[in-house]
Amino acid sequence: MYRHLVKSGRAKVSKVALNDNSCGWVETLPKRNDIRRLQGDLRCEWVVIGAGFAGLAAARRLADLYPQADIVVIEGQRAGEGSAGRNSGFAVDTSPGRVGDDETMKSKALTSYVINMAGLEYLREAVEAYGLQHTWDGNGKFHCAAEPRHAGxxxxxxxxxxxxxxxxxxxEGERLNRRLGIPYYHKGIWTKQAALVQPAALIRGLVLHLPENVRLLEETPVEEIEYGDQVRIQCRQGRVTADKAVVATNGLLGEFGLFRGRMMHLTLTASMTRPLNTAERYRIGDPDPWGILSAHRMGATIRYTSDRRIMMRNTAEYWPGLAMSESDLAARRKLHLKAIRARWHMLPELEIEHTWSGVVAVSRNFSSVFAQPAPNVLAVGGFNAGGIARGTGLAKLLVDQYAGVPSAALSEAQKLAPPAILPPRPLLDIGARLNVMRMRAGAGRE
Ligand SMILES: Cc1cc2nc3c(=O)[nH]c(=O)nc-3n(C[C@H](O)[C@H](O)[C@H](O)COP(=O)(O)OP(=O)(O)OC[C@H]3O[C@@H](n4cnc5c(N)ncnc54)[C@H](O)[C@@H]3O)c2cc1C
Incomplete structure (x- = not known):
């Protein structure tokens, strides 16, 4: 034990994400006025840091298995204002990113699939139990190629x-065009087990239905953590002392002294239009909602949402800092609008209402943190652009591992290698920038 944990047992947190009120998924929800923050000092049995998909899954599973335990979830922003509410909402079963010819890649694809399915199942249970069907469309996702050269x-x-x-x-052809309402794509595969979610609404639903023994404290950024027989957490408003901790802060695990130098951030940006009006809906054949992931890994991710908006995400950059300024976002908004106009040329008056950025945590070997770095500390994070299902699945399975609950999915999760060490800066900066540019160059019309 005590692997991948800072040697001093203490870490000062210097990077904290702040909400900039730009994300369409969050901004189109009713405002909340039920925020509880830490006030003074507190003692509990379990503390979970981070209220994204991973943190909330860990808290729910702990409550399932330890109904008598006092569990506190600490979140620096409001739940769902981090990547969890800013993503494109594909709760994936599997994706072409895992494709490879050799046996190792095939076994990695199986591991990812089993973990994803565990996450999808755990989320689906909550959706059904708490009546969150309005946040969930279980009809699968499309993987599409616009250019024949990417159909391979x-x-x-x-x-x-x-x-x-x-x-x-x-x-293919006319059938695909009719299903999507746009004559743009050449060929597509529809995988039927994935779900499309309104991510911020799903997180809000999970928060509103937290088990009775879970308390959520938001707008409570952790400034320092000290590991030992107890875990001591210093926040701006007071101190939390817990017997055990789950650290689920995604790409910021390094700030908590965990897996330092093994994960980096890529910044993605997305835009969302206003809802199509009735005439516009019928002009495109009134298709059912859908989601497309590109056949090319740097191509556009697109949603036609259940409230008939178009969401376009087509940038991924190596970017300093956790957020973009309004003028940086304005430049990306032009790229999103261009990609929307190219596909929906029959809707020239359709405008964008929201543009936002968000970060994904990536490691060199595309693995995730699934670890118990100290006897009383669990750490989970780093899900690339797939944390809805994978983050939920791994967080639940990590609690299962701690509690000694075996399953086939847990055996697969235990096969994950830790994220590999990244090169030191500035080598990392140069390499990552070049890599992203190289991958983007081949995307063409995708
Ligand atoms: C634009 C975009 C599109 C994406 N599309 C998809 C998609 O379609 N499907 C998919 O599965 N994934 C997608 N992702 C990735 C997905 O959002 C992440 O993998 C997922 O949110 C990870 O969940 P998490 O709970 O680990 O982390 P997060 O959602 O990042 O949650 C971690 C939480 O920890 C909190 N925290 C951090 N530091 C502190 C601190 N000091 N004190 C207190 N709290 C702290 C943060 O505020 C945050 O809320 C996308 C991401 C982006 C940005």
């Missing part, structure tokens, strides 16, 4: 789908 990636993806026995269907 989909064919490779099909091999994995067949091997893992994952239900899918091809859509």
């Amino acid at each position: 990636n989909l064919e490779k993806f099909e091999e994995i789908l067949q091997q893992l026995d994952i239900p899918y269907e091809w859509l």
Whole structure:
């Protein structure tokens, strides 16, 4: 034990994410006035730091398994204002990013799939138990290629789908155009087990239905943590002393002295239009809502949402800092609008209402943190752009591992290698920038 934990046992947190009120998923929800913050000092059995998908799954699972325990979740912003509420809302079963020809890649694809399915199942249970169906569309997702040269990636993806026995269907030509309401894509695979969510609404639903023995304290940024027989957490408003901790702060685990130098951030930006009016909906054939992931890894991720807005995310950058300024966002908004106009040329008057940025935590070997670095500390994070299902699954399974609850999914999670060490700066900065530019260059019309 005590691996990947800062040697001094103490870490000062210097980077904290702050909400900039820009994210369309958050801003279109009713305002909240039920925020509880830490006031003074507090003692509890378990503290969970971070109220994203991972932190909330860990808290829910702890409450399932230890109904008598006093569990406190600490969140620096409001729950869902971090990446958890800023993402594109694909709760994925599997994705072509995991495609590879050799046996190792195939076994990694299986591991990812099993973890994702554990997360999807745990979320689906909550959606059904708490009546959160309005946040959830369980009809799968599309992987599409606009250019025939990228269709080969989909064919490779099909091999994995067949091997893992994952239900899918091809859509091409007129049938695909009609389903989407746009004559843009050449070919697509529809995988049917994934869900499309309104991520901020789903997080809010989970928060409103936290088990009785879980207390959520928001707008309570942690400034310092000290590991030992007890975990001591210094926040701006007071101190929390806990017997045990789950640190679920995603790409900021390093700030908590955990897995330092093993994860970096990529910054993504997205925009959302106003809802289409009735005439516009019928002009495109009134399709059902859908979500497209690109056949090219740097292509656009797009949603046609259940309230008939278009969400476009087509940038990924190596960016200093955790947020972008209004003028940086304005430059990305132009790229989003251009990509929307290219696909919906029949809707020239459609305008964007919201543009936001968010970070994803990436490691060199695309692995995630799934660890118990000290006897009373669990750490989970670093899910690339797939943390809705993967983060939920891994957080739940990590609590299962602690509690000694075996499952086939837990055995798969235990196969994950820790995130590999990143090169030192400035080598990292140069390498990461070049890599992102190189990948983007091949995306073409995707
Ligand atoms: C634009 C965009 C699109 C994406 N699209 C998808 C997608 O379609 N599907 C998908 O699965 N994933 C997607 N992702 C990735 C996904 O959002 C993340 O993988 C997921 O949110 C990770 O969940 P988490 O709970 O680990 O972390 P987070 O959601 O980042 O939660 C961590 C929490 O810890 C809190 N925290 C950090 N430091 C402190 C501190 N000092 N004190 C207190 N609290 C602290 C943060 O405020 C945050 O709320 C996308 C991400 C972005 C940015």
